[in-house]
Amino acid sequence: MAEKITPRSSDYSQWYIDIVTNAKLADYSPVKGCMVIRPRGYALWENIQRVLDGMFKATGHVNAYFPMLIPESFLKKEAEHVEGFSPELAVVTYAGGEKLEEPLVVRPTSETIIWSMYQKWIHSYRDLPLLINQWANVVRWEKRTRLFLRTTEFLWQEGHTAHASAEEAQAETLKMLGVYKTFLEEWMAIPVLEGEKSESEKFAGAVKTFSIEAMMQDKKALQAGTSHNLGQNFAKAFDVTFQTKDGNLDHVWATSWGVSTRLIGALIMAHSDDKGLVVPPRLAPVEAVVIPVFRKDNVAEVSAYAQALGDELKGLGLKVELDLDDAASPGWKFAEWEMVGVPVRIEVGPKDMEKNQAVLVRRDTGEKLFVPRGEVAGKVRELLLAIQKSLFDRALEFRKANTFRVASYAEFKTLMEGEGGFVQAPWCTSRECEAAIKEDTKATIRNLPFELANVPVEGGCLYCGKPGHRWAVWAKSY
């Protein structure tokens, strides 16, 4: 452990992988494209789950569980849906020693199986809205994979709701996008752009897709969550009708929305540095680590002092670990705990004992504070809040500093070939311009951001120069 991490400046991609593996967040598995989420990585996912689950429940949702294996024919019921997912499916053809009459696909997402059940459950407006979420694993056979960011199997949550009107479905779609934004910004300390996806980037089967987009430290975008207004597409495909209040029969309106273990990749890439992982305090499985700095002749005393301090902090409800290992040097331990991203390090040595104090070190800035013994708990709490805020502020500053408007397509191209960043530019809304830019620069429309929705569109389309109808944000992405 404490192996060398490739610096961000020399190879960002390798830096990322080095952090994932050295901080023991995940590991490659013997199955192509599938990862093993190790305990330190899974602890982050558990915290993400806990908080999001609470937010879903506070907005009226309940959890359920639907089968992972879906009859192949179900996927074909919604034409765009099957087209979108077919190339990525894993298919069970044998089971119980026999060839199956109908192959079963491992869910790439659960709209089809869920709407086949909603058909049984929904009859009247009294059954609506139906607000169900599922925590599950899904499989999408990806050609190129990267730990957390894109893996063949991943963990996620998928909300699937049914409503009595188009307006309600749209309100739900935006509400859940807002929940994601709040979670990303307030818990993960990652500022995001909310916005609508372009037609060509929307979910296969959706009427409209909305996303939150975050900027990573290499200035690429990462789509951190999506929320889809499915209109009546799945209700029609699965014939889900309901009796309306005024006695008519209508198809149900739907939404779906999800975030995945990819968020852990976002967390790593948004905040970490060349010493390792940096975890936003509100999601940290361990908030502070107490490390005694002893020599051979004072192991017992210093350890006792550290232990007492650690126990006190735990007793006050802080998530604290104590590293009493006397086989490793303090310096080695400092590096190890920096690697795993614990927000605050508390060092205590003989001098600190004498002075009845402790040394607090911030993971994000490296700042050292000498704190009287009686004030340690309060100071740790203060630092946790400060670090949380500082990580967000820094990320927001970084995004602002790297968000541009360009005078010409040539300037845009130079930027995308060079430094990168987010570019706000008018778009004529034609698929052709969008495709041409992608082909040319690998940059895509991340979304049509809400924050520019009411800003008058200045100038012509980034690509064709014809009148721009919408502001779009363009970037290379994960």
Add this chain to the structure above:
Amino acid sequence: MAEKITPRSSDYSQWYIDIVTNAKLADYSPVKGCMVIRPRGYALWENIQRVLDGMFKATGHVNAYFPMLIPESFLKKEAEHVEGFSPELAVVTYAGGEKLEEPLVVRPTSETIIWSMYQKWIHSYRDLPLLINQWANVVRWEKRTRLFLRTTEFLWQEGHTAHASAEEAQAETLKMLGVYKTFLEEWMAIPVLEGEKSESEKFAGAVKTFSIEAMMQDKKALQAGTSHNLGQNFAKAFDVTFQTKDGNLDHVWATSWGVSTRLIGALIMAHSDDKGLVVPPRLAPVEAVVIPVFRKDNVAEVSAYAQALGDELKGLGLKVELDLDDAASPGWKFAEWEMVGVPVRIEVGPKDMEKNQAVLVRRDTGEKLFVPRGEVAGKVRELLLAIQKSLFDRALEFRKANTFRVASYAEFKTLMEGEGGFVQAPWCTSRECEAAIKEDTKATIRNLPFELANVPVEGGCLYCGKPGHRWAVWAKSY
């Protein structure tokens, strides 16, 4: 809803299914043998998960996640393991539009994929013990399925631990069995028999399997959890060695242990009645429901009184729902909430308003209590404790009353063909006697219970009459 439930006395099996479907705990899915766990059923699973997860963490375990798809060759590495699981496997043969070079099986359990990773992670005694748990879905292609009790896909947790000695592994095996026992008895209010499984009933790949066995209301046994001492079997199959403290190289010792959504089936069958589900209060998603008993002319006043009471109880931390629906009659609502098993019903009508009181009704006994308004919260808490205890006591009494010793095999046979129950009988430990009894009566050895381990074996083997070596408990089972 509030549809008729088949009485237990007329068809126990149908009674069970009626409860599962009418209480909306689960539903049949379009995929053979797979169930949909509906929100009310999943809420029970969430509570089970939360409590068990806390118990696992309190005993030093951490969670992780391993791939669901396992190379077919991995399963073959442990000879008994593959033999045990082969007939039940679901196999992915196509993925991403191409035929796979090596088929991937959907995990029926994760020993093989996990031990292939432990081989990378474990090198020294310093890496041990490794105490990992996983919450996951698994698939076993079952011919005959029943909601919750036996489904093709189910949710479970599987602990997989690695140890530096045989003694440690055995201690872990028993510790986790003890955790399960505590959970079943103190949270689910289901008394269980801890014991060792016979050779023929042990887990494919284990050295020893231990189980907890519960008696259902039809006197059949239900295996509620298992804990396996895997010895060095998987370490040898996957070549997982470690440097011992004294510098030698040795294979690692292992355990695995699991409980599943089957526990929900146990909960239903242990406590419920002909009115519907009965949930032990400590696991109840809703502890009490407030139902206003109004006429058309006093809906507003009575509802306000009910609302104020409900809000007060919620404010005090009780999990309370309020059923203000004025389209349904009180009687219909009483039946509905009895069906879903809420432990305490709180009725408030105009007379109760006058007297400044509420009527509390126990779900388990139907007992009615008239309680002054100011004492409702305290009384609800008291009732929750009383119901929890009473459910356990009743189940224990029932098991005691239906646990027998028999004078002869003929008597045993008569019992198994008739009333059923648990039979404690000496066993010569031969596979042949065990198999003959199963063939003859469908009863199996549930386990060799710890509580009889130190009781001198009286008399000969239940079947062959030769000297009995161990006490066994026999029963028909789920």
